[in-house]
Amino acid sequence: MILEIIDILGVVSFTISGVLVALRKKLDAFGVLIIGFVTATGGGTLRDLLLGVRPIWWLIDTRVVYTIIITALVSIVLRKYLKSVSRSLFLFDTIGVAMYTIAGIEKSLIINLDPVICVAIGIITACFGGVIRDILCRRIPVIFKKEIYATTCMLGGITFFALRQILPGNSVIINITSVMVIIIIRILAVKYKLQLPSLYKEKRKP
Amino acid sequence: MILEIIDILGVVSFTISGVLVALRKKLDAFGVLIIGFVTATGGGTLRDLLLGVRPIWWLIDTRVVYTIIITALVSIVLRKYLKSVSRSLFLFDTIGVAMYTIAGIEKSLIINLDPVICVAIGIITACFGGVIRDILCRRIPVIFKKEIYATTCMLGGITFFALRQILPGNSVIINITSVMVIIIIRILAVKYKLQLPSLYKEKRKP
Amino acid sequence: MILEIIDILGVVSFTISGVLVALRKKLDAFGVLIIGFVTATGGGTLRDLLLGVRPIWWLIDTRVVYTIIITALVSIVLRKYLKSVSRSLFLFDTIGVAMYTIAGIEKSLIINLDPVICVAIGIITACFGGVIRDILCRRIPVIFKKEIYATTCMLGGITFFALRQILPGNSVIINITSVMVIIIIRILAVKYKLQLPSLYKEKRKP
Numbered sequence A, B, C: 001m002i003l004e005i006i007d008i009l010g011v012v013s014f015t016i017s018g019v020l021v022a023l024r025k026k027l028d029a030f031g032v033l034i035i036g037f038v039t040a041t042g043g044g045t046l047r048d049l050l051l052g053v054r055p056i057w058w059l060i061d062t063r064v065v066y067t068i069i070i071t072a073l074v075s076i077v078l079r080k081y082l083k084s085v086s087r088s089l090f091l092f093d094t095i096g097v098a099m100y101t102i103a104g105i106e107k108s109l110i111i112n113l114d115p116v117i118c119v120a121i122g123i124i125t126a127c128f129g130g131v132i133r134d135i136l137c138r139r140i141p142v143i144f145k146k147e148i149y150a151t152t153c154m155l156g157g158i159t160f161f162a163l164r165q166i167l168p169g170n171s172v173i174i175n176i177t178s179v180m181v182i183i184i185i186r187i188l189a190v191k192y193k194l195q196l197p198s199l200y201k202e203k204r205k206p
Helices: A002-024 A029-051 A062-077 A079-084 A088-110 A115-136 A150-166 A171-191 B002-024 B029-051 B062-077 B079-084 B088-110 B115-136 B150-166 B171-191 C002-024 C029-051 C062-077 C079-084 C088-110 C115-136 C150-166 C171-191
Strands: none
Touching (some): A002 A062, A002 A079, A002 A088, A002 A115, A029 A062, A029 A088, A029 B150, A062 A079, A062 B115, A088 A115, A088 A150, A088 A171, A115 C062, A115 C115, A150 A171, A150 C029, B002 B029, B002 B079, B002 B088, B002 B115, B029 B062, B029 C150, B062 B079, B062 C115, B088 B115, B088 B171, B115 B150, B115 C115, C002 C029, C002 C062, C002 C079, C002 C088, C002 C115, C029 C088, C029 C115, C062 C079, C088 C115, C088 C150, C088 C171, C115 C150
């Protein structure tokens, strides 16, 4: 149940995130729908392929595909209002990332994977849809931009497993807290321009 | 049987389409073969992975791999004649797209997926090989170019399911008609420069 | 056993190869780790997906993931020394390619695939990680650069099956010889700038 709600909320968020990028690239209506679709389904599809889950989540759960189509169409119709909300791309992307990270970890736990690998699957689930979106739209993949992005997913995953030690059995609290941790860290990271310490010597400005 | 012929004809068409793009990018002979191979197998491979079909079609059907190798070698040898036929890239791409769309829908129906999802799988089967080809060759993915492309696959898929209502059981007629519909729409779309209505305000030319 | 050692040695080599490319692109520490990870796991992951091997090799073999993390961290710490060794990128890439080609062929033989298809799987295993690395880092995919690359894997694969005819049962000798053949051919190819005969007319220099 929790897993289902996480899935659908993440789907809506990532579809909008994909639609906004595609609109910026001035794709036609069907191209916008395709980018919304791959952004929303890409990460979960790779997760299911890796875990060997059959069938892939969106193949039998028609709600997912209809949610994507309706979200994309509504977003296209309301595109002027979406665009004017300048932070919307960032916000929806962040919500989607948080939801998908935890959904990926949950599904990995079902087959008893090592926590480090669960977190890796969570990161893949959260980031891969955006990576495909960016490759198809010929942008620099968002995970390599300056603000910490995949790092945030990792911190959310660590929170998840820490809470499981402290509050075993409270999966609702653990899920919601972990999702909130990811969202808050990402908002703070962008607001205060947090980044990992540089590996490279900065050239001094004269 | 129909499914097999569709597969092989699509393989030849897509291999040539890949070879022509790779020749334009001046890849060496083995690079040309690789691009032909991924263009021909990419869409069907993703389809089989998504549907959970094992083993992947071209792993056990050695005819596919030998068809690709022979097609690619013949195309390389005859490259001057292929290139001089300026519409060949377009024509082979269109035939491949039509064949693969219907093959994807057919395979999805075997496991009783929802018609909307069958059409999505058909589009993926038809377009994904070309998308990989374009990403590897660093071109703008063909599905996002101005002429309607994935839209054509969708219209072919709708034709397929409409005919299934009207002529249940006549799978040969349904398949051939749907393939022809896709080919004709695509040729008309390119000839008359049909495109979806723009989502963006055109800047007026002074 | 042989298969395991090949896997781990290949993992180390490919991780370093990925780390070096990512450092050149000035990614942050986590981006470097991700590129190391996808370079090391990408080819084997696609191999396992295609062959239908479940679960994917690195999901249950935690040694792989820890090997990647440790190799990446050590490489980041020692990055100045790694970089100063100007040939290191090439050398590690070559060792990884040789190891993965043979590992891919071995795994394909377990399910009795046709030798031509085994070699194709070997090439995919060896090259796909590097292809993903290059697409993510927005470089020209390494398999299409002038020096023969995928061709080397094919020659190694042919060596493998030739030796199997001559020395049936001596899998250790066959594996080591095939790996060495790939490494030596690749080193010679780069040293003497060997390439496939051009398909294109060279413009004459005045």
